[in-house]
Amino acid sequence: MSTEVAAQDLLRFITVGSVDDGKSTLIGRLLYEANAIYEDQLSSVKKASTAKNVDLDLSLLTDGLRAEREQGITIDVAYRYFSTPRRTFIIADAPGHEQYTRNMATGSSTAELALILVDARKGVLTQTRRHTLIAWLLGIRRMIVAVNKMDLVGYQKQVFDSIRADFEKCVEGFPGIELHFLPLSALGGENVINSNGAMPWYSGPSLLELLETLPATPSVSDSFRFPVQTVIRPNQDFRGYAGQVSSGTVKVGDEVLALPSGQRATVDGILLQTQNLEKAVTSQSIVLTLSKHIDLGRGDMLVSPEDPPKVTTRITSNLIWLSSTPLRDDTRYLIKHTTQTVCGRVIQLNKKIDIDTFTEIEGDSLGFNEIGEVEFELHSPVFCDVYKDNRVTGSFIVMDPRNNDTVAAGMITAMAQPGTGEASDSDAGSRVALQHGVTVWFTGLSGAGKTTICRAVATELLAHGLQVEVIDGDVIRKHLCKDLGFSKSDRDENIRRIAFVARMLTRNGVVVLVSAISPYRAAREEARHTIGDFVEVFVNTPLEVCELRDAKDLYKKAREGAIHGFTGIDDPYEPPVAPEIVCDTSRQNIREVSAKVVDKVLEHLSSSAAGSER
Amino acid sequence: MPNGSMAHLDALEAESIYILREVVAESAHPAMLYSVGKDSSVMLRLAQKAFYPGKIPFPLLHIDTGFKFREMLTFRDRICQELGVKLIVHTNTDAVKDGANPFKLSTSRCCALLKTKALLDALAMNGIDVAIGGARRDEEKSRAKERVFSLRDSLGQWDPKNQRPEFWNLYNVRIAPDQALRVFPLSNWTELDVWQYIDREQIPVVPLYFAKEREMLVRGDLVIPLDHPMDLLPGEKPQRVMCRMRSLGCTYCTGAIRSTASTVPDIIDELKLFRRSERENRVIDHDQEGSMELKKREGYF
């Protein structure tokens, strides 16, 4: 195959303009000239053009959905594709319609460059300014300003120069913007691909030349960030971490830091299916293997130890509100940041931003298409950088747990270090008033998936506005039960203490999630009796699978005889007789299991609430 | 190529792998719609890459209308066996028993029964909530605005007005019990990208894509395969034509193109010259203006 193709890179750009600036015509022309239009599509455009009694209306190539065609407007971002021998392009075609904020922001979020159209007769409009500022806010720094319809102003240099001066003035105070001005006529094709000499005073590159030569990589941090998407563990001999490099590069032999555990390891291998790579760069999807076994799963992040991101539960962000239901400070939201989803709550709306002027305005909420600076308190930490340094680790979306809609997109501007944020216990007002809570008791072998399910369930329940506490057997053994060993009587005592704490919390309306091996049936029955509001979840993942996972290397040690009395190996596990829920993480995935548990908890709470009213 | 940026096929590959992993990490019962065509073949390779050295962690679902090419079915069974993936084949047997075909019914009615209804039934029967499909945005006008993660209601219907905004690569995979998602990892690929990738990765595809002399029926501009019984018009008779399939659907509705491209590089060269959209030879898009969009609203992939 030709080497020409192998050397192409990819540029994603967004096109913006007000209605009738000639955007569709320009894109149609680019596609037409780049030979990216199929003959049959072209002939249907020719047919339609004849029907409309015009020459060849290239803007018809990019029209969209039926409904929009009927209304004669485009209302959603459309993606278009073309390539030249030098580069492949993805155009996010954002309409200049009233819903522009959401559309423009969506299209800008993945673009590295913006192509902004200005009608030579109209000059810089309020809209032009808005569009530019939204692109800037979403992190686009490199912009081409195309002054279109130059044919209608006699191809005069003066007109171009004055628009250029206006534009430069209007983006004053927005640091880092790199502007490239260009006069053109989309209709006639002047300066789109090349020039027919209509504007001898302009000697710069044509639009296509600019698109082909401007750097495709956005200027972001080169610190290594690798959010783990999933763990690949097909057999005893392989444990790999799959993900896409968010920024920076990684080489075999590099030391990496795992967050949140703080453990360090050395990169052993970088795999792309059967290829063993020496190095991976930003945006590559790979599998990493490490020199030693550390605690790492989806939502965790591998980073450069010299220059780690902030670990924080308190973030300040520029937030674009996308939903017709306004932002509320008494609602729990779900926040998806890299590969983890956490529960969060708005602490305050610092200010609202008027997108026409980019100045602060008064307001106590955000509505559809509005932008504001919002502080969030998160239930568990995220590992983040500010957006201007890193578009991947600096961005998040907000989802409403009640209808699963994506309600906002956020760009992190600042974050508090752990401990410096205010305590998060001031939300008594938003708590669902409950008589009693419930204890969900997860029992099963080590490595069965209890902790993972617990975490997922906690996030969901928090999003429902509930008070949640997690009691993890491993943590308890390091603190409350530090004095206990693994004899039968010590194990029973361990469970008794956990049940005691769980009971007090449950009594006070908390949903307590206990994750403990708790191998003995009698001890669990005693806990059920003590606590009363009790849901037993048997995590019945087969021993072979748990042993294969061996997240903590304990099975290996037990098999080697380094530890004794290990449940499942040389100490019995007594399965529950009538648990409320049974699951098996080797056959069901976390999403499925956690949904089941959440439903059960909600059912329990509503029936006990109904009971207490009567 | 400028320093530090990836070649375009590598960038597309990385994006698709990321999408597939998000699906598996965040959905309860994903499955991949496997149509046996070139796009499906590319998706399958990407799925292998995403989870290697593990196996592909979801089943494949093939909607068999009964009017598929024999070569497609042979190829399908061989590939699934080689990769050790689970294959679910579903046919709307009631409609087939009633003798549904595009001649008796209209093409749109036939598709509605044998494809759309069959697909929705198969998803429901197998409890599949997230279906991964090989559609590309460059394929057809109405797809240009399609999301990567596309929300469908309880009837499998697509509402262009009610799609979630998609920012960065942060996909919202959360759905209510009566909703479903269709996910398109090849959204940003073009037909040319697909063939270039097939060439680069040496991905096996159904031999029907390659030109050779075949027994065909020529009717006007259309070159129609004769795999399944077909009523000939007076004076018509099969003839040997040098041709290949540009896209694979049902034999009745997939026209062949006259071509001599018998290797993948030939096809790439042909594509660079031959600017006709691949769906042109499909009868179904020509029912009426915007007909693909209508089908999508009804739940067609």
Ligand SMILES: Nc1nc2c(ncn2[C@@H]2O[C@H](COP(=O)(O)OP(=O)(O)O)[C@@H](O)[C@H]2O)c(=O)[nH]1
């Ligand atoms: N004279 C002239 N007309 C243009 C030029 N570019 C676009 N137009 C016309 O401006 C009108 C609006 O163009 P269109 O591409 O639909 O604008 P959009 O709303 O920005 O997509 C159409 O009538 C075009 O033919 C140009 O360079 N010169």
